[in-house]
Amino acid sequence: xxxxxxxxxxxxxxxxxxxxxxxxxxxxxxxxxxxxxxxxxxxxxxxxxxxxxxxxxxxxxxxxxxxxxxxxxxxxxxxxxxxxxxxxxxxxxxxxxxxxxxxxxxxxxxxxxxxxxxxxxxxxxxxxxxxxxxxxxxxxxxxxxxxxxxxxxxxxxxxxxxxxxxxxxxxxxxxxxxxxxxxxxxxxxxxxxxxxxxxxxxxxxxxxxxxxxxxxxxxxxxxxxxxxxxxxxxxxxxxxxxxxxxxxxxxxxxxxxxxxxxxxxxxxxxxxxxxxxxxxxxxxxxxxxxxxxxxxxxxxxxxxxxxxxxxxxxxxxxxxxxxxxxxxxxxxxxxxxxxxxxxxxxxxxxxxxxxxxxxxxxxxxxxxxxxxxxxxxxxxxxxxxxxxxxxxxxxxxxxxxxxxxxxxxxxxxxxxxxxxxxxxxxxxxxxxxxxxxxxxxxxxxxxxxxxxxxxxxxxxxxxxxxx
Numbered sequence: 001x002x003x004x005x006x007x008x009x010x011x012x013x014x015x016x017x018x019x020x021x022x023x024x025x026x027x028x029x030x031x032x033x034x035x036x037x038x039x040x041x042x043x044x045x046x047x048x049x050x051x052x053x054x055x056x057x058x059x060x061x062x063x064x065x066x067x068x069x070x071x072x073x074x075x076x077x078x079x080x081x082x083x084x085x086x087x088x089x090x091x092x093x094x095x096x097x098x099x100x101x102x103x104x105x106x107x108x109x110x111x112x113x114x115x116x117x118x119x120x121x122x123x124x125x126x127x128x129x130x131x132x133x134x135x136x137x138x139x140x141x142x143x144x145x146x147x148x149x150x151x152x153x154x155x156x157x158x159x160x161x162x163x164x165x166x167x168x169x170x171x172x173x174x175x176x177x178x179x180x181x182x183x184x185x186x187x188x189x190x191x192x193x194x195x196x197x198x199x200x201x202x203x204x205x206x207x208x209x210x211x212x213x214x215x216x217x218x219x220x221x222x223x224x225x226x227x228x229x230x231x232x233x234x235x236x237x238x239x240x241x242x243x244x245x246x247x248x249x250x251x252x253x254x255x256x257x258x259x260x261x262x263x264x265x266x267x268x269x270x271x272x273x274x275x276x277x278x279x280x281x282x283x284x285x286x287x288x289x290x291x292x293x294x295x296x297x298x299x300x301x302x303x304x305x306x307x308x309x310x311x312x313x314x315x316x317x318x319x320x321x322x323x324x325x326x327x328x329x330x331x332x333x334x335x336x337x338x339x340x341x342x343x344x345x346x347x348x349x350x351x352x353x354x355x356x357x358x359x360x361x362x363x364x365x366x367x368x369x370x371x372x373x374x375x376x377x378x379x380x381x382x383x384x385x386x387x388x389x390x391x392x393x394x395x396x397x398x399x400x401x402x403x404x405x406x407x408x409x410x411x412x413x414x415x416x417x418x419x420x421x422x423x424x425x426x427x428x429x430x431x432x433x434x435x436x437x438x439x440x441x442x443x444x445x446x447x448x449x450x451x452x453x454x455x456x457x458x459x460x461x462x463x464x465x466x467x
Contacts, residue, residue, distance in 0.1 A: 019031050399447055
């Protein structure tokens with residue numbers, strides 16, 4: 001049953017994270033970036049107060065890739081998204097369901113961010129993080145774990161933001177969810193990552209025994225094809241079956257360039273180790289061009305949208321253009337993932353191939369990876385991109401006592417490796433058993449005293465005032 005709540009306090013913190021190796025996607029290379037943390041206090045009607053938490057990278061040049069903006073400016077956008085959302089959420093003092101609160105705030109959030117020239121995808125970041133922390137607090141207050149709580153729809157998720165669904169569609173989908181016991185990792189191969197030999201894509205010390213691989217593209221069909229041929233030769237030598245996905249991060253300029261790559265995949269024998277094992281191609285073109293470009297014959301391959309998923313209407317729009325799937329990322333909103341998974345299940349039951357995929361961009365060991373993993377396990381994501389553990393050295397600069405607390409509370413998810421604590425990968429899978437604890441997939445919270453308050457961002461001049 002849904003509970004009603006009111007938010008009494010929202011606090012933001014951050015911690016620097018240094019990468020163990022550079023990660024290049026699209027036109028950006030990341031060597032370090034802050035991780036944001038959210039702490040909320042809520043009052044649940046008839047139950048009392050509880051505290052909840054969430055965490056996510058402040059990733060540069062993904063939520064907003066406009067070339068005139070520096071990486072630092074795009075991080076500032078995300079900080080502003082958090083601050084704007086806090087004001088909007090705290091302005092509502094009456095009791096309402098967790099989803100009802102989200103639904104009442106998301107429109108005002110997008111409008112307020114637009115006045116500061118912050119696009120919808122970045123605007124959704126603030127509510128996404130606050131919503132996760134609210135859900136954590138709600139589940140703790142009611143003594144429910146994430147999987148049971150969501151099956152009972154404690155957040156009160158309904159179809160008010162998705163005109164193509166009914167309330168019954170959503171409640172029936174949630175009621176049937178059990179949560180997967182295992183989720184396979186999908187190993188990301190960044191544009192600057194080594195391909196051949198030791199430390200290459202087929203090195204088990206590097207890929208942690210992954211059976212799924214996510215290969216980044218740079219938007220040049222000839223360059224990408226040549227690199228995929230090299231990767232395919234390495235993967236073909238693996239002693240087990242594998243599957244791949246391709247991710248262009250909006251780098252293909254148009255349908256003509258994309259067609260060139262797909263034609264090579266269809267016809268070039270040297271690309272067969274990739275083409276024969278390809279599950280889907282992710283967000284090939286810029287989000288604005290995507291909305292104007294039906295895939296047509298290219299839809300013989302499966303495509304999904306990611307960066308173009310900036311509203312509750314994005315999946316139906318993409319489906320009409322020939323896309324079969326959409327990504328789930330907790331940094332884009334847990335409720336939107338549930339709604340999109342409901343759509344995929346409904347459309348598939350009617351005989352159409354539709355699916356939701358797990359694409360991790362911002363998840364680090366601790367809160368972020370646990371909450372995103374649980375979300376995917378709930379909605380049926382059987383394999384998920386997990387690049388966080390690969391590009392950061394375990395818990396990174398997290399205080400040792402905090403990392404030890406997560407290891408103790410979630411021994412199936414972490415492992416001690418010398419003086420580091422890392423994500424534990426079991427035959428290419430992550431286990432979700434310890435995530436069934438009261439709260440949103442975590443038995444412990446981070447050490448709030450060991451991080452700094454969120455850097456206060458400066459608001460941009462509004463578009464109206466700039467004219």
